[in-house]
Amino acid sequence: MIQTSDYVIETHGLSKSFGDVQALRGVDLSVPRHSIFGFLGPNGAGKTTLMKLLLGLSRPTGGSASIFGHDIVADSVAIRERIGYLPQQPRFVEHMTARENLRLAARFFFSGPPAAIEDRCDEMLALVGLADRAERPIKGFSGGEKQRLGIALAQVNYPDLLILDEPASALDPLGRQAVLDVMIRLRKYTTIFYSTHILDDVQRVSDTVAILNHGQVAASGPIGQLLSGQDGVVYTVTVKGAVDGLGERLAALPWVTQATAAPGLRNGVSAWHVAVRDETEAEAALLRHVLEDPNTTVVEFSRKRYELEEVFVDLVKGDDHGR
Numbered sequence: 578m579i580q581t582s583d584y585v586i587e588t589h590g591l592s593k594s595f596g597d598v599q600a601l602r603g604v605d606l607s608v609p610r611h612s613i614f615g616f617l618g619p620n621g622a623g624k625t626t627l628m629k630l631l632l633g634l635s636r637p638t639g640g641s642a643s644i645f646g647h648d649i650v651a652d653s654v655a656i657r658e659r660i661g662y663l664p665q666q667p668r669f670v671e672h673m674t675a676r677e678n679l680r681l682a683a684r685f686f687f688s689g690p691p692a693a694i695e696d697r698c699d700e701m702l703a704l705v706g707l708a709d710r711a712e713r714p715i716k717g718f719s720g721g722e723k724q725r726l727g728i729a730l731a732q733v734n735y736p737d738l739l740i741l742d743e744p745a746s747a748l749d750p751l752g753r754q755a756v757l758d759v760m761i762r763l764r765k766y767t768t769i770f771y772s773t774h775i776l777d778d779v780q781r782v783s784d785t786v787a788i789l790n791h792g793q794v795a796a797s798g799p800i801g802q803l804l805s806g807q808d809g810v811v812y813t814v815t816v817k818g819a820v821d822g823l824g825e826r827l828a829a830l831p832w833v834t835q836a837t838a839a840p841g842l843r844n845g846v847s848a849w850h851v852a853v854r855d856e857t858e859a860e861a862a863l864l865r866h867v868l869e870d871p872n873t874t875v876v877e878f879s880r881k882r883y884e885l886e887e888v889f890v891d892l893v894k895g896d897d898h899g900r
Contacts (some may be wrong), residue, residue, distance in 0.1 A: 585610050585738050585768045590640030593626050600626040602792040608770055615779035616772045618789035624772045661731030665742040671716040675726050686734040701729040705759050721752025728759055741771035757782050780885040790893050810856045815848045815877035819870050827851055832858045
């Protein structure tokens with residue numbers, strides 16, 4: 578059956594309780610096809626619970642979810658045939674080589690000629706950058722090499738969806754970068770849904786993000802949208818010279834929602850944060866309005882960009898304060 582939906586995963590009010598403990602509370606998510614979807618949240622937020630529901634390892638107590646248009650409860654077996662999964666701590670047959678581990682996994686999916694299986698193993702090893710280590714026993718692999726091999730094992734059946742649980746959390750910077758590079762290469766073949774607490778990695782490779790807190794989605798959407806911050810589009814204007822009345826003059830513009838002076842004034846230089854509701858109008862006219870005073874010189878003019886960590890902390894803290 579051909580699915581026409583633009584989303585691989587869709588959840589609607591998905592909930593899960595363990596006795597009196599409600600781990601997930603009405604989760605709504607949409608994961609676009611061929612996206613790298615970063616799934617974030619503090620410890621105990623419900624990330625692992627959601628992954629287990631999607632994998633058919635647990636059953637929801639409320640709401641619904643579908644993968645490839647199939648219900649996760651009624652069609653769990655059909656879904657799992659099209660999913661690759663990497664647990665947070667993958668396990669291997671340590672005395673076997675990387676190729677032997679891949680060959681073992683491939684035989685669960687393919688019954689074709691041995692040459693075809695070897696070709697698939699060669700392809701996966703090259704994809705994750707382990708072709709030169711194919712004949713080495715796993716017990717001598719570094720943490721990063723094991724994670725990349727784990728991704729190769731999860732990808733060996735050409736899945737339409739990869740679910741990765743903290744794929745780079747225990748690695749050094751070089752190992753993390755190697756895993757992120759593999760994820761980027763896999764994007765054209767599959768959709769990647771992964772959990773992590775390393776916010777910098779999410780900002781570098783993800784195009785869509787969801788932040789979970791206390792079992793609820795605190796925010797979800799394209800990474801660019803989240804990095805715009807809760808205040809929307811904000812421009813920073815650094816000026817030198819006359820600033821009397823500048824804030825009032827900017828705040829009076831119909832497309833400006835707020836104009837505030839940044840703390841600190843050095844050598845006659847000050848900075849202003851200007852929040853706008855019309856980005857197009859701001860790009861065309863904001864700078865011109867600042868320069869209306871001939872005694873004012875603009876030192877710097879830029880759009881404020883938020884770091885994901887800043888957005889994450891604001892959302893999680895704000896959610897906690899509302900409880």
